[in-house]
Amino acid sequence: MEDTYGNLISSLAIANDKRIALLVMDGLGDCDNDGAGTALQQARTPNLDALAASGALGLIVPVATGVTPGSGPGHLSLFGYDPLVYQVGRGVLSALGVEFPLESRDVAARLNFCTLDKAGNITDRRAGRIPDSENRRILVKLKARLSPPQGVEVFLVTEAEHRAVLVLRGQDLDDNIGDTDPQQTGVPPLLAAREPHSNSRTADTVDELLHQAQGILADEPRANMLLARGFAKHPDWPAFADRFKLKPVAVAGYPMYRGVARLIGIPVFAAPTTAAEVCCKAAEALADHTFVFAHFKYTDKAGEDGDLAGKIKRIEEMDAALPGLLKAAPDVLIITGDHSTPPSIKAHSWHSVPVLMKAPFLRGGDGRHFDEVTCRSGQIGTIPAKELLPLAMAHAGKLEKFGA
């Protein structure tokens, strides 16, 4: 599979000094909350509304109709990378999430502590959701006693509760490694080196290490074994700066989003979390970059918590903070989300995501309020999210003509 559209855009991209700001309000989209309206519809947003009146509105589809995106694909499509072509293994995303400085020779996997019975069968795939402190204590013990084969370094990092990240570092490691998590209880963990992975020396190493771990953890009451899945190497993808001839930087308070940016070589400028700080740092970053990705997490958090009032409040916070970003006068400003997180679902959803774009050379008449319904009849239309950055580049004069 090829990213035909992205490659076309890359072939047309030219550098100039126009500056594009992409403000992502995580999980921005919503459904209508039993007729009360979406969070955006209910929010009082005078600054967003002023932008809507003079800007362009539309809806973006992060991956495909009906498909709920994870944070990785949700952001990659906003960065102009087809999320079906640029798929990244769970292990790498987990490593990015704990901000592990992954190298190209590393292999990463997601670990779960689990509970085995005396026969060696899994009784709890999450080891009773042990607290973070217990997770950390056990990882210290493991690191002290594991003896990896020569030339292989082992890194173990706590994520939260029963979750951790495994990174193997060494020359010639491969990621042709099976998940050892059978995704069910009552059976033993799987071998990493089983078919079709049995030719992998790294899978043998994983099995050896997990065997050692089982011995080391034998006296633990709950977390007496590890399950591993999503073995993956850092992908070798075209760097964002080369692909789109932009000088990019990220402003993001959460490790996962900094990590996704770093995946495509976008360096981190600052790590603020509040709406006011995000806008302020993004404005600073615009002084010396032609693409600034600014990430605001709390809209998604409120959605995940099922907190509609909280989501409305977070949107209003960002609206109030916007002048701090607008004063830097980006040539093109995109305000959108990486996916929808409706409070009524308490999770990411498949719904399209509203987008607002301020840019030169627009057509008028899109609407007076920024929400899912006004966006439906906006001039951007409903487009794949991966087409949004190229559209912004067109408005910024950063794409050459196709054909004579």
Added chain:
Amino acid sequence: MEDTYGNLISSLAIANDKRIALLVMDGLGDCDNDGAGTALQQARTPNLDALAASGALGLIVPVATGVTPGSGPGHLSLFGYDPLVYQVGRGVLSALGVEFPLESRDVAARLNFCTLDKAGNITDRRAGRIPDSENRRILVKLKARLSPPQGVEVFLVTEAEHRAVLVLRGQDLDDNIGDTDPQQTGVPPLLAAREPHSNSRTADTVDELLHQAQGILADEPRANMLLARGFAKHPDWPAFADRFKLKPVAVAGYPMYRGVARLIGIPVFAAPTTAAEVCCKAAEALADHTFVFAHFKYTDKAGEDGDLAGKIKRIEEMDAALPGLLKAAPDVLIITGDHSTPPSIKAHSWHSVPVLMKAPFLRGGDGRHFDEVTCRSGQIGTIPAKELLPLAMAHAGKLEKFGA
């Protein structure tokens, strides 16, 4: 890459006597000119408005979101050819633009006269933009003195200023030939036969001819060398008539558009330029053809000149001329553009293009005025331009059912 959609339509196409007219107002689309509205929004167009009230409206995307099309891709997509699949080299488009009768064995390239200094480095890639007359004089001199290898004919045709077209004709010519234009000054011209083109005998011939040209032009003060680029053969594409089971003809006053039509085997009926003549000739052509492509250039010209008032006037001219076409009562009439040319940009742009279709079996209620904003909510929706002709064919009963 395959034109999956176009091939599907081709497999469903059947001939009948219904007649489709495609009226292209070149560069029709616009942006909102700082709130004053697009040219179409400002134009008084009673005939177009009457058609809008009873017809179907929509927007077409010539190539892809954010991509500004050249005239070639802009028209190919209107003819139902995926412009990303059917890409034609610059040399062929240049030859079509001067109406050179290109044959399938020919190789064409775009030439620039340039100025070399005594060391052989380029000092001006456009030879001071010499006047057309000087261009013609020098080409006569070159033609008289060049001695091509046996079996190869050389054609040289003035385009304008420093621009000309080179065509080589002979058996077994290939187009694996590098550009000799280095796209910069201070360096010598490149070899046509350099890597990865060094296996090409035709590239060797090009280098030999350009070497001769340098000798012949040595005494010219400005145009003392030629740079060549975009070597290409006439593409071997399916003919429009076979692909869509239509009997087609073109009505177009400008060589480039007649040329693009001829690329897919559409013959030329007449070459008028004014709106009244275009409509009149298109009406005549409908008497004996099932597809008439009629081209009106001046909307684009006004856009390229940054002349908003002029663009409005050209639209109104075409509106006034429309009854001359309507009297031939085409079964399906499409009125659209090949791309947008906003006067505020003075060039082709990436914006979608408004389309109006009069046809049987429509749904009602699209709008009272033909412009970019009413088209946004029309029944055609926003579709790739390559889907427009198939839609017209459906309304004309020219497509069989898919599947039982």
